[in-house]
Amino acid sequence: MNKRERDLSAGNNLEVLGYTSAPEATALIDTLDPKSRLEMASVYQQAFAGYPWYEVVACKQCGEFAKEGDTCSHCQGTVFAEAYPTEWLLKEYLPQMVADYVPGVLILAKDETDSIQGFSCGGGIKLGELIEHKYKGKPDILESITTNSEVNPEKTVFYENETCISPTVQQKGMGSQLNFARVKQASELGFEHVCGRTINLPWLEVKKRHFAQFGYDCAAFYPEGDTYEVDGQRRFFFMATKRNGEN
Numbered sequence: 102m103n104k105r106e107r108d109l110s111a112g113n114n115l116e117v118l119g120y121t122s123a124p125e126a127t128a129l130i131d132t133l134d135p136k137s138r139l140e141m142a143s144v145y146q147q148a149f150a151g152y153p154w155y156e157v158v159a160c161k162q163c164g165e166f167a168k169e170g171d172t173c174s175h176c177q178g179t180v181f182a183e184a185y186p187t188e189w190l191l192k193e194y195l196p197q198m199v200a201d202y203v204p205g206v207l208i209l210a211k212d213e214t215d216s217i218q219g220f221s222c223g224g225g226i227k228l229g230e231l232i233e234h235k236y237k238g239k240p241d242i243l244e245s246i247t248t249n250s251e252v253n254p255e256k257t258v259f260y261e262n263e264t265c266i267s268p269t270v271q272q273k274g275m276g277s278q279l280n281f282a283r284v285k286q287a288s289e290l291g292f293e294h295v296c297g298r299t300i301n302l303p304w305l306e307v308k309k310r311h312f313a314q315f316g317y318d319c320a321a322f323y324p325e326g327d328t329y330e331v332d333g334q335r336r337f338f339f340m341a342t343k344r345n346g347e348n
């Protein structure tokens with residue numbers, strides 16, 4: 102056991118919550134107590150307001166996120182709103198982030214006072230639908246991802262949708278534990294393919310390690326046609342595929 106895992110097991114615990122359908126997934130969010138839902142919203146806001154995203158405000162004209170509400174670097178707009186308003190997270194995004202990927206799992210990391218400090222989620226979706234949804238249907242990206250990963254668009258894959266950790270407890274192994282638990286669930290649910298997107302290279306390395314531990318080979322690449330980048334770092338798409346006979 103390394104130091105981070107010791108730190109984590111000393112003061113935190115993981116709660117693994119599974120669901121098999123979209124109504125079950127939204128009901129799960131509804132049944133969390135209000136304090137927990139607020140903590141999830143707050144963790145999400147704080148995590149994405151920091152490195153490497155700095156999504157603090159959103160330009161009202163084009164929707165581009167920014168660190169500060171000055172002049173939008175994308176469209177020169179000058180009117181900004183909060184990047185992730187609490188009400189929107191509570192009423193729309195948290196239910197949607199689980200219900201769109203089923204069967205799936207939501208994993209909560211809590212501290213010794215039972216406060217949520219981080220969470221991770223993901224679940225099943227057809228690869229073609231995922232690409233349509235995440236890349237707004239650009240045909241060259243669909244072609245690039247299906248060719249590079251050798252996975253048919255009709256195949257249902259496990260999509261690693263979100264992981265976020267409160268900045269006050271980042272770099273202590275919590276994200277790594279959540280990711281490990283999520284890959285374990287994907288493997289136990291019988292998924293042959295687990296995929297996702299990231300611009301965070303150290304985080305991608307963690308994922309590759311966990312995939313290997315559960316018998317998946319992982320290919321990461323920049324999809325042709327995806328021009329998204331943060332501070333010069335392009336966004337990877339990764340597809341992990343179970344090695345034959347390791348289910």
Ligand SMILES: CC(C)(COP(=O)(O)OP(=O)(O)OC[C@H]1O[C@@H](n2cnc3c(N)ncnc32)[C@H](O)[C@@H]1OP(=O)(O)O)[C@@H](O)C(=O)NCCC(=O)NCCS
Pocket residue numbers: 105148149152153264265266267270271272273274275276277278298299300301303304306307
């Ligand atoms: C990415 C994130 C989930 C990682 O959680 P965490 O608890 O800080 O990560 P861990 O402590 O488990 O560290 C995992 C690995 O990532 C590395 N890492 C994490 N954050 C890092 C950072 N900011 N800079 C460099 N390396 C980082 C760690 O060094 C560690 O690598 P190692 O095991 O090889 O030493 C967390 O930083 C976060 O919520 N970030 C903002 C939201 C986000 O980017 N989510 C992922 C979207 S793809």
